Amino acid sequence: MTHLTLSNITKQFAGSTAVENFNLQVEKGEFVSFLGPSGCGKTTTLRMIAGFEIPTTGTVKIDDIDITDKAPNQRNVGMVFQAYALFPNMTVAQNIGYGLRIRKESKSAIKKTVEEMLALIHLEQKGNSYPHQLSGGQQQRVALARALAIHPQVLLLDEPLSALDAKIRVSLRAEIRAIQRKLGITAIYVTHDQEEALSISDRIVVMLDGKIEQVGTPFEIYNFPQTAFVASFVGTLNTTTAEVVDPGKQLLLMEGIQLETAEGLDGKQKGDKVSIAIRPERFNFIAQERKANILDCQIENITFLGSVVRIQVLVGSNRFYMDTFNNPFLELPKIGDKAQVTCSREAVLVLKA
């Protein structure tokens, strides 16, 4: 059942368009991330859901009720901010209970909810502490508890982990996801960190210049990017152009090398140029004879990345990356060696733009 609906949302600021024709339907309990570079409109879209910005055109609906023009304090939407935004004059317990106090709930009900929330974020002992006495990670957990205490219909998270260091970021994102799953709450998460979006989301909305580039599951976004931007923004990708040789047989030619793709080339004519992309991990050194997708190359560089070894190869005039698992018993080629690499036809992605 659709829980949150954004229809034809456009937002303009003094002549410039921050968000353009944004359409999205979010299911109840779904965790959706808005992913994109700075200035792509992801935070503006989130702020329109929260009510801090009013769309120039379009509507925001929760459970089919139009909330586009409702004030932020009249929407039941919880928000977690990048800068924590805990009230410095209140203790942790008072912060968590503030929304309930505003709703004039009884003292006992507030106390009960605050205790539940403190247990949920594993900070039972910190109820009487002030925000400045907590670490950044603890403060953000309190901010999450405060947003959840009001039992919001939608939880919005605006780059909540970007002020934290890497280790805490990884552990806290897992905690956020676990809490969201436990409560079954619909969540919208804004991030510019593709790894974060891939690891935490049910679906990802990739945005650029105020527009949606692609909506899909992390698996779809990573493995089947539809545009050159998505391909380049999410993970490492080798991109180049190729010429359509036979649209029916899905054959392409890249600098004299014939490539087969699994993707349809509908609408393409022989001789058309297309953008193609291949993930580094989809390349292999040729172990057995193959008929297609054989790329003669020269090893240019080898970089050890821990569990992965990244090999830079020169194919014609194209520099490609190839990732292979670090296996201490596998003999790697040396820099300057000639080699042949290959990839499956499914690995050759034809991009839309």
Place this chain on the structure above:
Amino acid sequence: MRRGNKVWSWFIMIIGILYFFLPLVATFIFSLKAKLGVLSFKAYSNIFADPAFVSNFSYSVLWAVLTIVVGILLFVPTAFLIRLKVPQFRAAVEFITLLPFVVPAIVFVFGLVRTFSQPPLLIVNSPALLVAGYTVLSMPYMYRAVDTGLRSIDVRTLTEAGQSLGAGWGSILFDIILPNIRVAILSGAFLSFAIVIGELVLAQYLAKPAFAPYMALSIQNRAYEPAAMAIVSFALTWAAMGIISLVGRGGGQAQVGGGH
């Protein structure tokens, strides 16, 4: 070279301290000489025994308290809304808040008298005009203190956090903003207090009872009591400053964010 700098720093600091304290010490010693040949607090007992002193000083305290209340009610929401909604007007408002420094008090008071001594606003005899005038005179201190306090917290994010939790403007202002700029408001309040206690021109020309006109009158008739009054007013101002620092230390100013 560094040693030379240090000597100069001390020298300049001592000159500054002497410049500030010598007149004060001289005034204090003079105020103790009311009794011939001995140092005593006679001048002080005289002024505290004078019903006119108590009455005028009480009026000044009343005007100061009313000025502070009006100032808080006027300048806190103004500074808050300007910071939140129309930050582009900040420079213009800051300029306006400095006008009391530019316009002499005598010009200001004649402006008040001319404007409010005729219909439709015939309030020249009302204490409200005096309080309004004091509010204008204390504006540079109160507004700037509040604005500095607001600068120390993330007003926008705290406001939005409050809104997302269901709070209206009143709750945001009283529950979230005011407590976090408490020290700044206190600073502005005590500075306003000091301004009102020492202000002569407004009360004199609007013919209202106050401490400064009483003191000015005393200077013409008595020798030691005005010196004692000057010391008393200094002591009160310093006590006010002491309270600011105590409250600031005890309550703790707002801290947004923190370590990771």
